[in-house]
Amino acid sequence: MDLSGKNVVLGVSGGIAAYKAVEVCRRLVDAGAHVAPILTPAALKFVGAATFSALASEPALTSLWDDAADPIPHTRLGQAADLVLVVPATARLIGSYAAGISSDLLTATLLATRAPVMICPAMHTEMWEHAAVQHNLRVLRERGVHVVEPAEGRLAGGDVGAGRLASPDVIVAAATEVLIPSQGNPALDRPLLGLDVLVTAGGTREPIDPVRFIGNRSSGKQGHALAEEALARGATVTLVTTTDRPVPAGIERVRVDTAAEMRDAVLSRADHLDVVVMAAAVADFRPTEVAGNKLKKADGVPVVALEPTADILAELGASRRPGQTLVGFAAETSEVAAHAADKLTRKGADLVVANDVSAPHTGFEHDTNAVLILTASGSRTDVPLSDKRAVARAVLDAVVAERSRPEPLRAPSDNPSTRSST
Ligand code: CTP
DSSP: OOOTTOEEEEEEOSSTTHHHHHHHHHHHHHTTOEEEEEEOTTGGGTSOHHHHHHHSSSOOBOOTTSOTTOSOHHHHHHHHOSEEEEEEEOHHHHHHHHHTOOOSHHHHHHHHOOSOEEEEEOOOHHHHHOHHHHHHHHHHHHTTOEEOOOEEEEOGGGOEEEEEOOOHHHHHHHHHHHHSOTTOOGGGSSTTTTOEEEEEESBOOEESSSSOEEOOOOOSHHHHHHHHHHHHTTOEEEEEESSOOOOOTTEEEEEOOSHHHHHHHHHTTGGGOSEEEEOSBOOSEEESSOOSSOOOGGGOOOOOOEEEOOOHHHHHHHHOOTTOEEEEEEEESSOHHHHHHHHHHHTTOSEEEEEETTSTTOSTTOSEEEEEEEETTSOEEEEEEEEHHHHHHHHHHHHHHHHTSOOOOOOGGGOTTOOOOO
16 A cells, blocks of 8 residues: 555554564555654663664654754644554553643644544553553543554563554554545445444353353454444444453443343344344354253263254344345355355345454454455455454445345245244
């Protein structure tokens, strides 16, 4: 993507992930952007200003008082910027910005700019999950600040969890989307305005006894990205999720565990929904009986009898109301297109989003995904490996395109697959 003529202020705050901002800087410059780096005093504990000065389009600034000839660098930079991008954004930076406190050149610039702002948080899991940090992020999101979610993975000190800075690839792609929006037409910016959209996310857990369950590897990241993108496009969004991932203000979150709870949450709302996106990995089977007490090893190896769960998507397909759009997901390990086409017709969906979960960096637990979108009207879109928010954009683009077509000639009773086994 050509970013020539685009001015990016690259803010770097003080966390170990600051070294990755060097790569982001280089890539933005390579793409043609004019990059002006600002390092906070704490960032200088991790990386040197000289590195950024050498790679960026102008010398790195580290203080309001660097240059006597330029007494107001924060307003100069803030006014010229097409994007202020903060990589990494520490808990302290996020807190200062949310509270409107200007304590250094970077926070002063954030308050002085009217340009879009994108922050890329990175911190230890405990800090990331702290109620104060999540509150500050909600405040910033409500003000229109773009947040590039951190990934899960290895953190400084060897801990593993949420809070790792998103990869430079993801950050540069997200920044590019803000600088050169693929949906540049304002009339198309909120194409889901006025629509009720429900998204399911995560993997259901079917209890065996009070401590054990049958589950799957779904992390909920793709479903949450879909809900956030639907909100950004103007929809009224309900997210039925099995995870405790934070959700932006404005999304109604319904927390469920089992397939039966998910079914109740979805079907009880189905009558007024315009779009249902079944991104969750719903268990196909559940234990016939749930032991009241923990199964003890001394009692021998248990035999767990299973029964099918109800297929929520197929039920929706069989009882859909006119104008309702149903999106199914298909996590496959072979013959992806054939299985997806089968699920499209068998479940009565309008779109199926399929992926090969055995491919590298794809599907469960990853931050990236590569999918094939098939529609009942016969279109086929390949979305190459991208971050899950970009996949969400592609899915919702396909939903919008499908909804603009005439209603398909499909009677609910034509659907042969409806199971009602629970
Ligand atoms: N799904 C559902 N209810 C279920 C199982 C699945 O609504 N009990 C939805 C999923 O959310 C997904 C789609 O159906 O959108 C496909 O799920 P999948 O498990 O791949 O479909 P199955 O028909 O169970 O096929 P498979 O034999 O591949 O498991």
